[in-house]
Amino acid sequence: MAGRGKPSSLLNYIVLRLLLTLPMLFILLTLVFVLLRVAPGDPAAAMLGAHASVEVIDELRERMGLNRPLVVQYFDFIGDTLRGDLGKSFRFEVPVWDLVKHRLTATLELVFFAFLIAVVIGLAVGIFSANRRGTVWDLGGNVYGILTYAFPIFWLGIMCQLFFAVKLGWLPTSGRFTGFLSPPAMHTGLYVVDSLIEGRFDKLVTSLRYLALPASVLGVYISGIFARMVRTNMLQTLKSDYVQAARARGVKERWVSLRHGLKNALVPVVTVLGLQFALLLGGAVLTETTFSWPGLGSFLVGRLLERDYPAVQGIVTVFALGVVIMSIVIDIVNALIDPRIRY
Amino acid sequence: MNVEAVKIEAVKAEAVKAGARNVEAATVEPSEFGKETVLSARNLSTYYRTKRRVVKACEAVNLDLYRGEVYSLVGESACGKSTLGATLMNLVPDGTEVTGEIVFRGRNVLTLSKEELRRLRGTEIALIFQDPMTRLDPLMTIEKHFVEALQSHEPISRREAALRGARALDAVGVPPSRLRDYPHQFSGGMRQRIMIALALVFEPVLLVSDEATTSLDVVVQAQILHLMRSLKDRYGLAILNITHDLGVVAEISDKVGVMYGGHVVEQGTALEVFHRPAHPYTGGLLNSVVHMGTTQLSWIDGMPPDLGSPPPGCPYADRCDLESAECHRSFPPESRLSATHRVHCHRVAAGLAQGRDAQ
Numbered sequence A: 001m002a003g004r005g006k007p008s009s010l011l012n013y014i015v016l017r018l019l020l021t022l023p024m025l026f027i028l029l030t031l032v033f034v035l036l037r038v039a040p041g042d043p044a045a046a047m048l049g050a051h052a053s054v055e056v057i058d059e060l061r062e063r064m065g066l067n068r069p070l071v072v073q074y075f076d077f078i079g080d081t082l083r084g085d086l087g088k089s090f091r092f093e094v095p096v097w098d099l100v101k102h103r104l105t106a107t108l109e110l111v112f113f114a115f116l117i118a119v120v121i122g123l124a125v126g127i128f129s130a131n132r133r134g135t136v137w138d139l140g141g142n143v144y145g146i147l148t149y150a151f152p153i154f155w156l157g158i159m160c161q162l163f164f165a166v167k168l169g170w171l172p173t174s175g176r177f178t179g180f181l182s183p184p185a186m187h188t189g190l191y192v193v194d195s196l197i198e199g200r201f202d203k204l205v206t207s208l209r210y211l212a213l214p215a216s217v218l219g220v221y222i223s224g225i226f227a228r229m230v231r232t233n234m235l236q237t238l239k240s241d242y243v244q245a246a247r248a249r250g251v252k253e254r255w256v257s258l259r260h261g262l263k264n265a266l267v268p269v270v271t272v273l274g275l276q277f278a279l280l281l282g283g284a285v286l287t288e289t290t291f292s293w294p295g296l297g298s299f300l301v302g303r304l305l306e307r308d309y310p311a312v313q314g315i316v317t318v319f320a321l322g323v324v325i326m327s328i329v330i331d332i333v334n335a336l337i338d339p340r341i342r343y
Numbered sequence B: 001m002n003v004e005a006v007k008i009e010a011v012k013a014e015a016v017k018a019g020a021r022n023v024e025a026a027t028v029e030p031s032e033f034g035k036e037t038v039l040s041a042r043n044l045s046t047y048y049r050t051k052r053r054v055v056k057a058c059e060a061v062n063l064d065l066y067r068g069e070v071y072s073l074v075g076e077s078a079c080g081k082s083t084l085g086a087t088l089m090n091l092v093p094d095g096t097e098v099t100g101e102i103v104f105r106g107r108n109v110l111t112l113s114k115e116e117l118r119r120l121r122g123t124e125i126a127l128i129f130q131d132p133m134t135r136l137d138p139l140m141t142i143e144k145h146f147v148e149a150l151q152s153h154e155p156i157s158r159r160e161a162a163l164r165g166a167r168a169l170d171a172v173g174v175p176p177s178r179l180r181d182y183p184h185q186f187s188g189g190m191r192q193r194i195m196i197a198l199a200l201v202f203e204p205v206l207l208v209s210d211e212a213t214t215s216l217d218v219v220v221q222a223q224i225l226h227l228m229r230s231l232k233d234r235y236g237l238a239i240l241n242i243t244h245d246l247g248v249v250a251e252i253s254d255k256v257g258v259m260y261g262g263h264v265v266e267q268g269t270a271l272e273v274f275h276r277p278a279h280p281y282t283g284g285l286l287n288s289v290v291h292m293g294t295t296q297l298s299w300i301d302g303m304p305p306d307l308g309s310p311p312p313g314c315p316y317a318d319r320c321d322l323e324s325a326e327c328h329r330s331f332p333p334e335s336r337l338s339a340t341h342r343v344h345c346h347r348v349a350a351g352l353a354q355g356r357d358a359q
Ligand SMILES: Nc1ncnc2c1ncn2[C@@H]1O[C@H](COP(=O)(O)OP(=O)(O)OP(=O)(O)O)[C@@H](O)[C@H]1O
Pocket: B048, B049, B050, B055, B057, B076, B077, B078, B079, B080, B081, B082, B083, B084, B093, B307
């Protein structure tokens, strides 16, 4: 009755949510499969180049299994995916998962730190603006939001590279790790965490130095939208009846603003933020390209150009799972914030 | 002549007579000796500023609230009652223009700093709102509401604050065991009791109740009214009771104010306003009350004025059967019919003058 809410009902809810996402996943996989085959271009031809003879191409197609009927290919693909087997890359001839896991964790690390930065800046600017509505400070916050959103992210990235890396020499220009050290052994795939597990302080610092620029650029970029969302939603909740009632009780203004205003504004903000996180797993391409960050987005672009069907299908599956997991995380976080969802 | 007109004639005659009767009283400064003034508002106006226009929701109001007295404020919708209630603790949106004077226990509320005002709110003046469903933060337990309110004003531990919350809940008839529940787990009536408990946890001097019982069913309504009355008797609370319900007013009020178009057009003791209404609008309002056995419904034709562009003269002029040219020109001055009974109406003023001439 009191306090925390019922964990069992939350668990049931999560299981139900997972089951409900299965049809969605199925549709998505089918869509990718069909689109790849409908789009012009042939994997074998793409790999062998323009001068390969028809026979050679056909032989490769045979080896890739592309000469089997489409229906057979489709059911193989779905069956393998359901078993957790993403297949072998045409191009690299190794299991797709082995390729993807390094890329995925690289992107996760980048996006995670970018989000950390975005949340801190976004909350600070958003709350600050909302509490000073209509003042110069508020205007400043709005300009910040629009500017960070309007600037092309690669331009911002290049400017930061020129200034912090080239001119000041404080940080490396690009890449994920130095060539003078071996990267930390893979445990989680996140270099920062793996360095800690290995107990190597030098590797930790190196990872952070390489992370600093791309994560900051991406973080600042997202923080603008985030700040605007926090501001808008807070202004809304600060107008609500319970806020007026709290003021009528003489509640300290800081508490009115944070405990009532901000907390009630968080549900929509968390939802959008979580989805944004999921999208960035695949959409941080520009940042990854600018900083030569070996992430999933830029990897996907390369595989698409090569028509590496298994790789593309595998990456899309991983994205889809990411979105599913993220939306469940959003639900859990929102349920923790809002008792009306919990009960 | 129809029934309505006859009634109005009666009101009019009464007003003129009352005016004549009270000439002497009017010359005496109407202060009420022996009573402790809790709040007095002088020439109080509240103008909302929206993007397109200024809404004069409250205009030149004079009001006195005394310890242990219930002052009921009645009037049609949108005539500025809630505005007046909120203005008394300066709880209006940013950018709203408030002029005049509100003296609350020796301090002018309108010149207090933000922090002084905050300390006043809740502890000395409490406000209960019309709709209890939206007035509690949905993300907070009832206990947290109490802890937060108490800790905003006193250095007090969570435990102790929760204890006081439990006691306050108990006093309004909500089981203290439900302290850890969330607002959505309560019914409307219970939420209003919680709001009252939150308002009274500090033992304030003045309670502004803005239609606190309107949205509740009659049984709960009666219980809450009873509760308010017993609190008044026990603590000597002054209560400003804003309401639509004239039945409630008759039951619990010491004083009654009638608001129309942003003005308090008539005020006095409950007896004076109900039995000797002087303002034509008050007469109309009383006539439109449906009694058991009423055979004929009566109402006032027309609409109250738009406060975004109020008429220059009497706000009631467009609907008044007694209106004259003067009524459309200037706002009527205050006529004092007794130490407590005051009216803004040209007719009454004229009646008074007549009475003075006759002497
Ligand atoms: N924040 C605001 N901004 C602009 N206008 C407002 C605001 N609040 C109230 N008003 C206007 O002021 C006028 C008086 O409103 P108020 O709420 O005080 O009336 P009321 O007498 O309490 O009505 P009701 O009986 O319906 O509660 C109305 O015309 C209303 O539209």
